[in-house]
Structures are given as structure tokens and as C-alpha cells.
Amino acid sequence: MTADLCWVDGVLSDSLPLPDRGFAFGDGLFETLLLVDGRAVLAEFHQQRLARGLEVLGFPVPALSLDAVIAQAAAAAPAGAAALRVTVTRGSGPRGYAPPLPVTPRVVAQLTPLAVEPAHWQVPARLGVSATVCPSRPALAGLKHLNRLEQVLAAAECQRERWDEAVMLDADGAAVSVIAGNLFAVVEGKLMTPDVADCGVAGTRRRAVIERWAPALNLSVAQARLSVAELEAVDEVFYCNSLQGIRAVAQIGTRSWGDTPVARALHNLHCRELTAVGPA
Incomplete structure (x- = not known):
């Protein structure tokens, strides 16, 4: 097919x-x-x-x-x-x-x-920061509803700038997510991820990180507000979605990261989830 x-x-x-x-x-x-x-x-x-x-x-x-x-x-x-x-x-x-x-x-x-093998470790992504703001929609927060025009505009910007992905911010300048996935930061051995109570999608892989994979690595997870400046100061950044699994981030703006051990460890647990699915 x-x-x-x-x-x-x-x-x-x-x-x-x-x-x-x-x-x-x-x-x-x-x-x-x-x-x-x-x-x-x-x-x-x-x-x-x-x-x-x-x-x-x-x-x-x-x-x-x-x-x-x-x-x-x-x-x-x-x-x-x-x-x-x-x-x-x-x-x-x-x-x-x-x-x-x-x-x-x-x-x-x-x-x-899909041509890409989901267990393949992808080259860490280069991210920009989108000029398109995620609006506050508490009644719809967390849902994967069909209103995705902000993501369409941000994806067009991503194409123009030749980024791999882009961080999307709320009206106060706090990170919400990437265009097609949830964002995580590693700070002193702990995970932080934006809250999606006001806007954003409660992703299935985000939930897997919080409920399954991070606990398996004895990592705590906190939902917190993260500005771009705070993101650039963390030890490691990665994002996740249903098709890519875990993808490490190599760069946001002028800040770059080399080793991404936490993302790699979470990716390995994601691969086990794929193996557990088994043959049809």
C-alpha cells in the first residue's frame, strides 16, 4: 500500500x-x-x-x-x-x-x-520560537479539537525559517508546546513540562512520560511555567508526539545542547512500548 x-x-x-x-x-x-x-x-x-x-x-x-x-x-x-x-x-x-x-x-x-521507523533515534531538532501565539481557551484546553489555525500559521513560519519545529508561546510569553507535540525540559535531573489547563493539548506521549516512563527512570515531573529564557537555561530539552515518540532538541535560538541522556533513556522506554505492541 x-x-x-x-x-x-x-x-x-x-x-x-x-x-x-x-x-x-x-x-x-x-x-x-x-x-x-x-x-x-x-x-x-x-x-x-x-x-x-x-x-x-x-x-x-x-x-x-x-x-x-x-x-x-x-x-x-x-x-x-x-x-x-x-x-x-x-x-x-x-x-x-x-x-x-x-x-x-x-x-x-x-x-x-510511514517511511520512518518509529524506533529510530532521530537527529536532535533545531527549534525556533513562533510568532504565532496560542490563545487562552480553558473550555477546550487539553482536547485535540479541530481548530488548529494557530498551528497551521506556525507550521508555515517553520517552513519559511527552515526550522525542524517551533516553540509556541501563550499571550504572556510562556512556552505551551511545540507545533505538533508536547515540550519537556530537564533541570537538575527533574522533568518540567508546561501546564495545559489553559491552552494546549494533553498529548498521549506526554501522559506516557508523566505516568509511565519518567517513573520507570525515577524521574519526577512537575508542570510549570517556562519562559524562553528559562528554557534556554535548562540542562536538556525534548518534545514528544504519537508519531515521533521522543525527539531531543539540539538548539533553540542561540542556545544549543550536545548530550541528551534523559531524552535517550525515555526514547528507549518508548521503543519498549513499540515492542510490547507485538505483531498483528
Whole structure:
């Protein structure tokens, strides 16, 4: 398989029925899962975050479950790694912001083969600091909702500047995340990560670092405010997401780092998670 496969409500399709509130208003949620030989990594974390998002947005539980979507995609997935994006929208409805009653969620899945081996240690990234600010959205904080225009603008800036990634800040100048992942700093053997109670995404790999991998290394984790100047003063920086796992940071602005032992150790635990997934 070399091209993406897409399903709409469980049926192979190359088109989206309209009207759709996800297309019209960004009224929906999405999850991006890593499949390894047809098995989803940390599927339970994705399921729990999606369930919370559905509750916050007032969606009924879709008729097509995430487990069913994963199983369908797994049957078509290539050997090795693939990305599975699952989007849940509020479905069709009349024009206007008010949600339709009743709501019939629509589930769209997209399966993409990945050329990069997820267990491969990537070259540490060179980061810039984006001029695009993450707005305060406490009602939606932590959710992986469809409103991603700030990330689109920051990614365009990243392309222009030829950075590998970019730190995104809130309106007060504190780090929130990178464009596509959660940010961590190492300070005197302890981990620090921005709080996502006001804005940002509560990533599945962020949760794995906090709940599984850091404790396995006897590392404490604190959620804290970090300015760019404070980031540049730490011992080590890395970021994480579902497809890249753990990626060390080599540079932010004029500050550079050489050895990244904590990121390397966490990467090794991430690799064990991939091995634990096992063959389909």
C-alpha cells in the first residue's frame, strides 16, 4: 500500500458528505494513532482522551467505536509503521452555529504508511520560537479539537525559517508546546513540562512520560511555567508526539545542547512500548 486509505463511517471513500460541521466550524475532535504492524500504540490513552473530548463537546458516543476503526484500519495496514488519523465531527446539520438535535456523529479515518521507523533515534531538532501565539481557551484546553489555525500559521513560519519545529508561546510569553507535540525540559535531573489547563493539548506521549516512563527512570515531573529564557537555561530539552515518540532538541535560538541522556533513556522506554505492541 503506497497511498492513503480513507473511510467515512466505516465505508471506503474519497469524499466527505456535505454539509458537515467539522468542515464548516471545526466542530469535532481527532486522534492520530501510531500503528506498528497493524497494532495501535497506547490505544487506551487515545480512547480516554477522545471520550473526554466527546463529553466536553456534548457529542453522543459514535455508533462506530474507536476500537472498530482501529480494527478496520489494521486489516488494511502495511507491515511496519502507519499513521491512523481518526476524526469525529458533529455530522450534518442546518446552517448556523447551533448544534443539530439529535446529533449523529460522523467518523472519518485516514491511514497513511510511514517511511520512518518509529524506533529510530532521530537527529536532535533545531527549534525556533513562533510568532504565532496560542490563545487562552480553558473550555477546550487539553482536547485535540479541530481548530488548529494557530498551528497551521506556525507550521508555515517553520517552513519559511527552515526550522525542524517551533516553540509556541501563550499571550504572556510562556512556552505551551511545540507545533505538533508536547515540550519537556530537564533541570537538575527533574522533568518540567508546561501546564495545559489553559491552552494546549494533553498529548498521549506526554501522559506516557508523566505516568509511565519518567517513573520507570525515577524521574519526577512537575508542570510549570517556562519562559524562553528559562528554557534556554535548562540542562536538556525534548518534545514528544504519537508519531515521533521522543525527539531531543539540539538548539533553540542561540542556545544549543550536545548530550541528551534523559531524552535517550525515555526514547528507549518508548521503543519498549513499540515492542510490547507485538505483531498483528
